[in-house]
Structure formats: C-alpha cells, structure tokens
Amino acid sequence: MAEGAPLLILGAGAHGGVVRDCVDERRFRFIGYLDDRPPDPLSSARSELLLGKVDDLPALLRDYPGTMAVIAIGDNMTRLRMAERAERLVPSLTWATIVHPAAILSARAEIGPGTVVVAGSIINCGSRLGRHILINTGTIIDHDNSMDDFASTGPGVVTGGNVRIGGLSHVGIGASVRHGIRIGRNCVIGGQAYVERDVDDDWVSFGIPARPRYRRTPGQPYL
Numbered sequence: 573m574a575e576g577a578p579l580l581i582l583g584a585g586a587h588g589g590v591v592r593d594c595v596d597e598r599r600f601r602f603i604g605y606l607d608d609r610p611p612d613p614l615s616s617a618r619s620e621l622l623l624g625k626v627d628d629l630p631a632l633l634r635d636y637p638g639t640m641a642v643i644a645i646g647d648n649m650t651r652l653r654m655a656e657r658a659e660r661l662v663p664s665l666t667w668a669t670i671v672h673p674a675a676i677l678s679a680r681a682e683i684g685p686g687t688v689v690v691a692g693s694i695i696n697c698g699s700r701l702g703r704h705i706l707i708n709t710g711t712i713i714d715h716d717n718s719m720d721d722f723a724s725t726g727p728g729v730v731t732g733g734n735v736r737i738g739g740l741s742h743v744g745i746g747a748s749v750r751h752g753i754r755i756g757r758n759c760v761i762g763g764q765a766y767v768e769r770d771v772d773d774d775w776v777s778f779g780i781p782a783r784p785r786y787r788r789t790p791g792q793p794y795l
C-alpha cells in the first residue's frame with residue numbers, strides 16, 4: 573500500500589490529541605506537533621511528538637518534503653491567525669483535510685482544506701464546508717448546508733437541511749438549528765440552544781428558542 577503524505581499538526585494541546593486521533597493512516601503519516609508552548613502534561617497530545625515551535629515550520633518542510641499541515645486550535649479567530657502566520661512562513665503550505673474514519677461523509681458533500689471532521693459526525697449530501705472548519709464529535713450537518721471558513725460546531729450539534737453558517741461562527745455544544753436558518757458571520761450559538769430564527773452577524777444567541785443576547789467583537793472568547 574502506498575505510504576500517506578507526511579502530516580504536521582499545529583497545536584499540541586488537548587484538541588491536538590483529538591485531531592491526531594482523526595488522522596486516517598491510509599491517507600497520512602503523522603510526523604508530529606508544532607506548538608510555541610511547552611508540553612502540557614495534561615494534554616492528550618503526546619509530548620515526545622512535539623517537534624518544535626511554529627517558526628520551525630520552514631525547516632521541517634525542508635526535512636520532510638511534501639508535508640501537509642492541519643491546525644488543532646478550537647477557537648475560531650485563533651485558528652485564523654495561526655493559518656495566516658503559517659502561510660506567511662511557508663506561502664506554498666498545503667493544508668490537509670482530516671475526516672475521522674468513523675465519520676460519515678456523503679460522496680456529494682464538499683469539504684475544504686484545513687477542515688477537521690471528528691468521529692461520529694455525519695455530513696449529508698449537498699453540504700459544502702469551507703476551509704479550516706472544525707466539526708466536533710457527533711455533529712450532524714444535514715443536507716445542502718453551507719458553512720463558511722473558520723466556523724465550528726461543538727459536540728452533538730444537529731442542523732436541519734439548507735442551513736447556512738457564516739464564517740468564524742460557532743454553534744455551541746448540543747445546539748440544534750432548524751432547517752432553512754441562516755446564521756451570520758462571527759456569531760456564537762450557546763450550548764443546547766434551538767435556533768428557529770435567522771441570526772444577524774456578530775450576535776451571541778442562546779436559549780430555547782434561541783434569542784440574541786449581546787453583540788460580540790471579533791475574537792471575543794466563547795469557550
């Protein structure tokens with residue numbers, strides 16, 4: 573069997589361990605993590621696989637030609653900043669799309685580079701996920717959804733058909749989104765919410781039914 577492409581994970585925190593677990597070894601050969609922080613003893617990423625800091629990326633790509641990378645940072649704005657930094661360091665960097673072997677991906681769904689789909693998730697037919705999206709454990713994205721770059725879901729999110737989720741928005745753990753709903757850019761939907769009305773850009777909404785609670789500035793923490 574042909575050997576998979578070498579893969580680096582940027583981010584060796586707890587989420588780094590989750591992303592490493594999603595790597596399909598038929599497609600990729602995981603070589604290690606890069607992180608600017610010292611190894612975290614509580615992290616599920618194994619510290620002996622920490623190869624260096626993010627600034628070591630160009631040297632590692634020289635040592636391992638053809639290496640691809642993926643970012644393991646849960647916060648959407650921090651993930652965007654890391655993508656920009658990595659592309660400044662290595663403009664030709666190729667981002668890997670990582671789908672856990674136990675996720676179900678329709679043959680008629682599209683997933684962009686840098687996007688991670690964690691175990692137990694289902695991406696149904698006609699759905700289009702952009703770049704560097706994070707689909708956490710057991711999310712169901714039903715048919716004909718679109719999700720823009722750097723958006724994310726918490727574990728156990730469910731969307732109906734034809735939902736649109738704007739860039740950098742997060743749909744929180746256990747939330748449900750009714751079919752046909754549009755969630756704007758830079759929004760946060762709180763855990764367990766039921767979204768049955770469109771949400772404008774830059775709003776934090778939660779509750780059943782979900783209602784806008786306050787406006788957020790780009791990058792404001794939500795985790």
Ligand SMILES: CC(=O)SCCNC(=O)CCNC(=O)[C@H](O)C(C)(C)COP(=O)(O)OP(=O)(O)OC[C@H]1O[C@@H](n2cnc3c(N)ncnc32)[C@H](O)[C@@H]1OP(=O)(O)O
Binds near residue numbers: 777
């Ligand atoms: C693998 C992983 O772990 S992925 C990460 C999964 N986690 C998530 O998705 C969490 C997403 N974040 C949330 O749900 C947050 O609660 C947010 C962003 C909606 C709100 O956070 P904050 O603005 O910090 O709200 P804060 O915690 O201060 O609460 C303010 C009030 O709103 C209430 N509240 C907060 N979130 C919710 C919610 N989802 N549903 C109902 N009420 C809520 C609080 O109980 C509190 O009420 P009180 O004033 O009566 O005490």
